[in-house]
Amino acid sequence: MATHLAAMATGKAQPLEVRERQTPKPGPGELLLQVKSLALNPLDYKCRDFGFMVASYPAVLGSDIGGVVLEAGSNVPSTFKPGTRIAAFAPTFFVRCAPDYGAFQQKVIIPARNATPIPDTISFNEAAILPMAVVTTWSGWWTIGLPRNISFSPNAKQGILVWGASSSVGSMVVQSAKLLGFTVYATASAKHHEYVKSLGATRVFDYKDPGVEKSIIEAAKGDGLAVKYGYDAVGALQSCLNILKALKGSETAHLASAPPLMPDGPTAEGVETKFVVASLEEEEQAEQFSFWMNAWLKEKLEKNEIVPSPKIQVVEGGLHGINKGLDILKAGVSCTKLVLEI
Structure with missing residues (x-):
């Protein structure tokens, strides 16, 4: 043998x-x-x-x-x-x-x-x-109900928030979201901003900035974006909820969370959060x-x-x-x- x-x-x-x-x-x-x-x-x-x-x-x-x-x-x-x-x-x-x-x-x-x-x-x-990043990214899209064949045009002004974009999963989420036609707003350390932009992000914000939530919200409004989808790759649930609540408009927003959700974790009205998992x-x-x-x-x-x-x-x-x-x-x-x- x-x-x-x-x-x-x-x-x-x-x-x-x-x-x-x-x-x-x-x-x-x-x-x-x-x-x-x-x-x-x-x-x-x-x-x-x-x-x-x-x-x-x-x-x-x-x-x-x-x-x-x-x-x-x-x-x-x-x-x-x-x-x-x-x-x-x-x-x-x-x-x-x-x-x-x-x-x-x-x-x-x-x-x-x-x-x-x-x-x-x-x-x-x-x-x-590649494999874990791809599987986790697509598990997230499936979990929050994002269709595989979705394809926004640049004029659609459909934004998505990716928190933790320089991580293994986050960097694949950015690439995938860009291919789906989203305008990608991402967070990462300042030293990684240019790299994350090279993967397809339109704007990148420093998550260490105490005013990062306000900066993202103001930038998205200035760009005329609707942001109804988000992907938390690293565990910043409260910030993601705050931003999506402010930018979702009258529709329900959907947030995929790669870290497990806690029973007593934060929630936000009008934002549906789900833990990323394959069927x-x-x-x-x-x-x-x-x-x-x-x-x-x-x-x-x-x-x-x-x-x-x-x-x-x-x-x-x-x-x-x-x-x-x-x-x-x-x-x-x-x-x-x-x-x-x-």
């Missing part, structure tokens, strides 16, 4: 341990991947440190992969023939960190619907920072991932309409460097995605 190495969680609040495990075979709709690069997300250290979403130990964590198809199941389209370079979203959280499906290993099983081929112009490191209904979720990864991301990469963002910082050590990387991420990074080369 073939084997490979994996960085395994052996217990709550324990460092991941690199161990050998058996290499599984893909099912009919699955791919076996050789992991070349993986990216780290805040949920990963929460799984390691607090046992979040872990059903049992040992477990394998991680979601973001750049890699190569080794073997394809019998029902997988020829798009994913062996040797294909891909970006892939490991379904770790949907399978409660079952070892075969976690990204933190040399070889991993993923559903084919969770992958997209990457152009030769995209490196494995760049591929690895929990299996058939609908499968269709969502097929569109997000097999179709939307593939097309946008081929047309060069989105770019991997934010900037990449490589953490040395491969699988043995994951604990160090998770500790760096836990301490806080800015406009940076941590990546390990396997």
